Amino acid sequence: MNNRTKGILCILASAFCFALMSSFVRLSGDLPSVQKSFFRNLIAAAVAFILLLREHRKGEKLAITRRQLPLLILRSVFGTVGILCNFYAVDHLVLSDASMLNKMSPFFAILASYFVLKEKLTPVQGAGVIAAFIGALFIIKPTFANMDLMPSLIGLIGGMGAGIAYTMVRALGKTGIHKSVIVFFFSAFSCLVVLPVLIAGYVPMSGGQLLCLIGAGVAAAGGQFAVTGAYCFAPAREISVYDYTQVIFSALLGFILFNQLPDGLSVAGYLIICGTGAAIFLYNRRRDRLAVSGGK
Secondary structure, rough: HHHHHHHHHHHHHHHHHHHHHHHHHOOOOOHHHHHHHHHHHHHHHHHHHHHHHHHHHHHOOOOOOOHHHHHHHHHHHHHHHHHHHHHHHHHHHHHHHHHHHHHOOHHHHHHHHHHHOOOOOOOOHHHHHHHHHHHHHHHHHHOOOOOOOEEEEEEHHHHHHHHHHHHHHHHHHOOOOHHHHHHHHHHHHHHHHHHHHHHHOOOOOOOHHHHHHHHHHHHHHHHHHHHHHHHHOOHHHHHEEEEEEEHHHHHHHHHHHHHHOOOHHHHHHHHHHHHHHHHHHHHHHHHHHHHHOOOO
């Protein structure tokens, strides 16, 4: 299994975990978004810390070098901005609009990878990402007419923050840093940033709400490890399109948990996304074979 295939599998696992996380967040009820964000990152930090201890006992090198520290800080800053802005957009906009703005992250990841990492983008790969974006539009069906300007801009900034954070993950992957270090550093950083706001506006929770937030945190940890592994294995231009499968997983979980059924436009979107993902995968595999055979 080559690194691209590993990256694809990781991004699919990440998409499922984040869809599961969103379901748990929805099940947790009416709690402040900052409070939900804190518990999401707290559980992820705890899981990452446990894995770090296990890796340390195995003799793994977990030290952070001077070259890695600035990238870790940038990943954490932009990732935290992405989370907070996305939660703000969810609280102040129609959910489909907020989701659409958050789904701009792969585009920002590709752009940031081009400028920061100098990773080239082929016309076929660019067209594939655009096609996947169109498929997402079919599913989300955003209604921009009623969106307020400020929440919309904040939601867009959230998508940009997530995209740039993924690029920093890719850059960190090239330095050989352990994935658990990236996840723990980011999760702990995010917890510390929102802690003052959480203390000031904490809302008591029931046992069921706490369990849902714990579930959301565990799912988020799985998603963070998977997406970190994905962008460590392969560049954004080759795997980011598969991130759109999250809407498919969300639709399945929505039907199972909330008895929600997708309409015809959503089904059309699923077909576009899956078809695009398969086409790009076949294109990349054919290109690799041509490279090995010298273009013959």
